[in-house]
Amino acid sequence: DTGVSQDPRHKITKRGQNVTFRCDPISEHNRLYWYRQTLGQGPEFLTYFQNEAQLEKSRLLSDRFSAERPKGSFSTLEIQRTEQGDSAMYLCASSLGGRGGYTFGSGTRLTVV
Amino acid sequence: GQQLNQSPQSMFIQEGEDVSMNCTSSSIFNTWLWYKQEPGEGPVLLIALYKAGELTSNGRLTAQFGITRKDSFLNISASIPSDVGIYFCAGQSRNDYKLSFGAGTTVTVRA
Numbered sequence: 001d002t003g004v005s006q007d008p009r010h011k012i013t014k015r016g017q018n019v020t021f022r023c024d025p026i027s028e029h030n031r032l033y034w035y036r037q038t039l040g041q042g043p044e045f046l047t048y049f050q051n052e053a054q055l056e057k058s059r060l061l062s063d064r065f066s067a068e069r070p071k072g073s074f075s076t077l078e079i080q081r082t083e084q085g086d087s088a089m090y091l092c093a094s095s096l097g098g099r100g101g102y103t104f105g106s107g108t109r110l111t112v113v
Numbered sequence: 114g115q116q117l118n119q120s121p122q123s124m125f126i127q128e129g130e131d132v133s134m135n136c137t138s139s140s141i142f143n144t145w146l147w148y149k150q151e152p153g154e155g156p157v158l159l160i161a162l163y164k165a166g167e168l169t170s171n172g173r174l175t176a177q178f179g180i181t182r183k184d185s186f187l188n189i190s191a192s193i194p195s196d197v198g199i200y201f202c203a204g205q206s207r208n209d210y211k212l213s214f215g216a217g218t219t220v221t222v223r224a
Contacts, residue, residue: 040216040217041216042119043201043212044214045213055210056211095210100144100163101146101148102158103158106153106155
C-alpha cells in the first residue's frame with residue numbers, strides 16, 4: 001500500500017491551455033474523489049467515482065472540467081481552456097466504502113499565469 | 114454546500130500547552146472527522162467520530178462528537194513543535210459520501 005499518488009505535484013500553465021492530472025488510488029479502494037482547495041480554505045468537493053462510474057459532479061465543476069476513471073483504477077482530471085481562477089491545489093482521495101475518512105494524496109498544485 | 118464554522122482561525126501556542134479548537138455546523142452530521150495538513154501536502158486523517166457524544170483519542174489528540182451532532186471539538190495536549198500545521202474539521206451526512214470541510218485552524222508552536 002503506497003497510498004494515493006498524484007501526478008504531477010506542480011503544474012504551471014498559461015491561461016487558455018489544457019491540463020490533465022492523474023490520480024492513482026489505494027489499489028483495493030473502490031471509491032475515488034476529487035477535491036479543490038484554494039489558499040486559506042478547506043477542500044471543496046468536485047466529483048466522485050464508485051468503480052468506473054462517475055456518480056456526482058459539483059456545480060463547481062464547470063463544462064471545462066472533465067474527470068474519468070476508465071477501468072475503475074486510476075483517474076484523470078482535465079481542465080480545458082484554463083483560467084486564472086482555476087489556480088488551486090487539486091486533491092484526490094480514495095476510500096473503501098462511503099463512511100468515514102478518506103485517504104488523500106499530496107495534491108497537484110496548479111498555477112495559471 | 115453545508116457551512117462549517119471552525120474556530121479559532123489561528124493560534125500561537127507555547128510548547129507544552131494544551132490546545133482546543135472546535136467546529137460548528139448548521140446541519141446535523143453522522144460522521145465528524147479531523148484532519149491535519151502540512152505545507153504542500155494533502156490532509157491526513159487524525160480522528161474519526163461516528164456517534165453523538167463519542168470521545169476518541171489518538172495519542173495526545175482527543176476529539177469529541179457533540180451531542181447535538183452539529184459540533185465537534187479537538188484537543189491537543191502538551192503541544193510539541195511537530196504539531197504545527199493546519200487542522201481541518203469535516204462532516205459527513207447520512208448516506209452521503211461527500212465531506213464538508215471547515216476553513217481550518219492554523220497552529221503555530223513557539224519553542
